[in-house]
Amino acid sequence: MKAAIVTGASSGIGLEISKILLKLGYKVYGIGRDFSKSDITNECFIPIICDLMDTSLLCEKIKDIGKNEDVYILVNNAGVGYFGPHEELSAKKIHEMVAVNLEAPLILTQLLLRDLKKNSGFIINISSITAKESSTYGCAYGATKAALTHFSNSLFDEARKYGVKVIAIHPDMTKSNFYRNANFREGDIPESYIMPEEIAKALEMVLTQREGMVITDITLKPQKHRIRRTP
Ligand SMILES: NC(=O)c1ccc[n+]([C@@H]2O[C@H](COP(=O)([O-])OP(=O)(O)OC[C@H]3O[C@@H](n4cnc5c(N)ncnc54)[C@H](OP(=O)(O)O)[C@@H]3O)[C@@H](O)[C@H]2O)c1
Numbered sequence: 147m148k149a150a151i152v153t154g155a156s157s158g159i160g161l162e163i164s165k166i167l168l169k170l171g172y173k174v175y176g177i178g179r180d181f182s183k184s185d186i187t188n189e190c191f192i193p194i195i196c197d198l199m200d201t202s203l204l205c206e207k208i209k210d211i212g213k214n215e216d217v218y219i220l221v222n223n224a225g226v227g228y229f230g231p232h233e234e235l236s237a238k239k240i241h242e243m244v245a246v247n248l249e250a251p252l253i254l255t256q257l258l259l260r261d262l263k264k265n266s267g268f269i270i271n272i273s274s275i276t277a278k279e280s281s282t283y284g285c286a287y288g289a290t291k292a293a294l295t296h297f298s299n300s301l302f303d304e305a306r307k308y309g310v311k312v313i314a315i316h317p318d319m320t321k322s323n324f325y326r327n328a329n330f331r332e333g334d335i336p337e338s339y340i341m342p343e344e345i346a347k348a349l350e351m352v353l354t355q356r357e358g359m360v361i362t363d364i365t366l367k368p369q370k371h372r373i374r375r376t377p
Pocket residue numbers: 153154155156157158159160177178179180181196197198199223224225226227246272273274275316317318319320321322323324325342
């Protein structure tokens with residue numbers, strides 16, 4: 147059975163991506179810290195409890211998976227966002243965003259690239275619309291995502307001759323628990339947000355193209371730009 151690794155598989159976009167990969171017949175290793183939010187009961191889903199900021203534990207877990215599995219897909223989805231005027235962020239929050247949103251994908255890719263080359267596999271990076279547009283009150287978050295997108299583009303050029311596909315997905319406002327630390331969230335009407343399932347469907351489209359043609363970049367936006375302030 148082909149294996150996939152999905153970070154941030156315990157909720158939101160990563161949870162829906164895991165469900166689609168299970169439907170497509172993959173064994174899914176999901177990385178997260180707390181799976182109590184997950185409703186997956188499929189025995190082909192293996193939750194791996196690991197804080198992505200703990201680099202040595204992460205390397206250990208990935209090496210363990212590699213001993214038994216042929217990894218075909220890496221989805222770098224886990225992410226964290228702190229928003230507000232840049233001077234009001236703390237060094238701790240900045241460190242967490244860089245470590246989870248950028249450093250972990252770079253390390254995971256480094257650990258798995260040899261296998262992914264052998265298997266002509268996929269690396270999917272869940273970036274953000276903030277990688278492409280100016281992001282007032284999300285300067286540091288947007289910087290981590292712009293770097294992730296830049297990494298995706300360069301890595302595809304580096305690895306394409308080995309059959310590796312690298313895809314950056316850029317969602318706009320998505321209905322998940324992501325904005326729990328922010329003083330805003332998606333608007334009330336369905337035209338103001340994307341659903342995590344819709345991002346997973348875009349991923350399914352990427353994975354089901356013919357060998358030889360690669361969708362490298364996807365941007366998903368709701369029809370209307372509307373956010374809601376929260377206390
Ligand atoms: N929601 C949006 O509007 C939006 C828009 C554009 C891009 N994105 C991106 O989409 C990705 C998924 O976000 P989401 O909307 O699905 O939010 P979410 O529901 O908050 O999910 C975030 C996931 O990341 C995991 N995670 C965070 N820090 C971690 C850590 N230190 N170690 C291990 N896992 C960690 C969480 O797992 P645990 O809780 O189990 O630790 C959770 O599964 C993120 O990269 C985000 O930047 C979101």
